[in-house]
Amino acid sequence: MRDGAVVQLPASRKLRALFAYLALAPHAVGRSRLCELLWDVPNDPRGELRWCLSKLRSILDDPARIETSGDTVALDLSGSLVDAIDIASAAADGIETLDLERLQVLSGLFVGDFLDGLEIDRSPHFNSWLIAQRRRFRSCHAAILEHLVNNLPADADETSPHLEKWVELNPFDGRAHAALLAGLARRGQIGACEEHLASAEQLFASEDLDFSPVREAWRTIRSERTAATLWARPALLPAAPQASIVLPHPDTAASQKASLAVMPFIEEAGIGSARGGPSRGGLADGLTHDIITRLAKLRDFFVIARGSVFALAEKNIAPEDAGRRLNVDYVATGTVRSQAGRVVVSVELVEVRTVRIVWAETFERKPDDIFAVLDDIGNSIVSSISAEIEMVERNRALLKAPNSLNAWEAYHRGLWHMYRFTRTENEQARHFFGMALKLDPTFARAYAGLSFTHWQNAFQRWGDRDRESALAFETAGQSLLVDDHNPAAHWAMGRALWLRGEQDGSLIELERAVDLSPNFALGHYALSFVHSQSGDPKAAIGSSDHSRHLSPFDPLLFGMLGARAMAHVRLGQFDEAAEWALKAAARPNAHAIILAIAAHCLALAGRLDEARNFSAALRKTLPNYCADDFIGTFRFEPGAEAMFRQGARRIGLG
Secondary structure: OEOOEOOOOOOOHHHHHHHHHHHHOOOOEEHHHHHHHHOOOOOOHHHHHHHHHHHHHHHOOOHHHEEEEOOEEEEOOOOOOOHHHHHHHHHHHOHHHOOHHHHHHHHHOOOOOOOOOOOOOOOHHHHHHHHHHHHHHHHHHHHHHHHHHHHOOOOOOOHHHHHHHHHHHOOOOHHHHHHHHHHHHHOOOHHHHHHHHHHHHHHHHHOOOOOHHHHHHHHHHHHHHHOOOOOOOOOOOOOOOOOOOOOOOOOHHHHOOOEEEEOOOEEEOOOOOOOOOOEOOHHHHHHHHHHHHHHHHHOOOEEOOHHHHHHHHHOOOOHHHHHHHOOOOEEEEEEEEEEOOEEEEEEEEEEOOOOEEEEEEEEEEOOOOHHHHHHHHHHHHHHHHHHHHHHHHHHHHHOOOHHHOOHHHHHHHHHHHHOOOOHHHHHHHHHHHHHHHHHOOOOHHHHHHHHHHHHHHHHOOOOOHHHHHHHHHHHHHHHHHHOOOOHHHHHHHHHHHHHOOOHHHHHHHHHHHHHHOOOOHHHHHHHHHHHHHHOOHHHHHHHHHHHHHHOOOOOOHHHHHHHHHHHHHHOOOHHHHHHHHHHHHOOOOOOHHHHHHHHHHHHHOOOHHHHHHHHHHHHHHOOOOOHHHHHHHOOOOHHHHHHHHHHHHHOOOO
């Protein structure tokens, strides 16, 4: 539309497809990619692309909206309303944060399927993109409808069509069926409820899905009606129905955890490949299996088993739909592409209920050793998914009233405070970990978190060191008693043993942590920390690097960098130590002990002015801080202790 009038597009389907693809592209697109996308290797694909772009220029209000720079093409739509971009932007910000009016506006933008009827013959890459976008926007529509239903007054006239559309879009979402049954019951249409219940049960049975949660919701709705409380909105299902081929019936504590399904990655054919489009199998299936296994070993959240997700993929169930059927909070999807001497893996992590893309990344490597490359990419994917889910859960828990938190949420609220690294925040973290354990005494990670708070009290001298060390050891032991296969439990015990001066036992526990889960970044960091003081300094450097590779934005990144700095001191590499210590001190949450590491390392490197600046900053917080405090904090072997004391004397901390 321009000035209220419809602009007629040329009849060319490829031109329309090009227009849509460029409109939604987040950045400039290479001409070769556009040619590959839309043309089946004709005589002159670039010539056809130039023709389409010239036609587009004549359609747009300003020809300069098509930006060509070098070999790329971009479409500038600033100041224009694009319905798909508006919807995608709302999903990215979080549909759950939108008010009723905004939800209604967005719902009104859906007037049909995305680019309905615009499939292009012999253009498999475009058609794959089109299918993915349609799935994405259907899921957005369903999420908008769900939140509309939950925000509208129970007796509002417009609720009914929203409910019916929600069920149409997600016929296997138990929450949608429960909401529709509740709406019909409020209007006294009990016969219609029974008819819908019967037809929905047949539908679920045809897909071997468990219908009992919907049936139980209906019993609740009927009982509320009988008790004359019909006009109060009945409680909907706590989550979507569980698929009988997928989920066991987890215990209450496990069901409180965040849950994740990693759908089978798709293997895409490269340019010139004999295969026309995406397929399953081979490297993609192997990478998916590896990611599922590694995520499960972390024991951070509930991970759907391989057989279940592959079974749904065999039925061509879209990832977002699979997430709802599987009753999970997050779905990860990806593609594997081998082309022109490189391997490209793209992955997305989506929050199912809001259809928000939590994290997306593309990894590109030269396949000198394809299995080593995929192993490295798999490491990055696993660590990133774990970190992103933890961050989302922490932030969500922070926004809830403390007295409304369940065990999982209280644990993540504790993590949020724990990573502030101050005495007051550490006490808040201890409180929330304790709350989590009152709600769920079998929560191993909450015990490990509680052990961490006592460890911090001892390490930072925020409390009596002997008492806090004993409590750190005791709570780590409780974590192990609850779940001896949890890497965090062995991590907590390894750190507690270090406090007690039992280095050999500490290293055994930390090695056990990374054996249980090779992707457990904090386990590798703790190994670096212990080795950096009195173990193998070269091993400390290797473990520090590996922990940072696994978790490059970790809240404990300052510690990973600081451990490497101390290892360099022990190797006599003072210049390197100074550089790594500066990186550690530059982290926004670096505490006083990290500043002390920087001061000592810079002094040993002869950078005395910088070292004195750090010692001055340190003494603003701790006026009487001296070398004895620094040495007493760590467990250095004699040679390392002598070097750090030498550095302290150079800057007046001796």
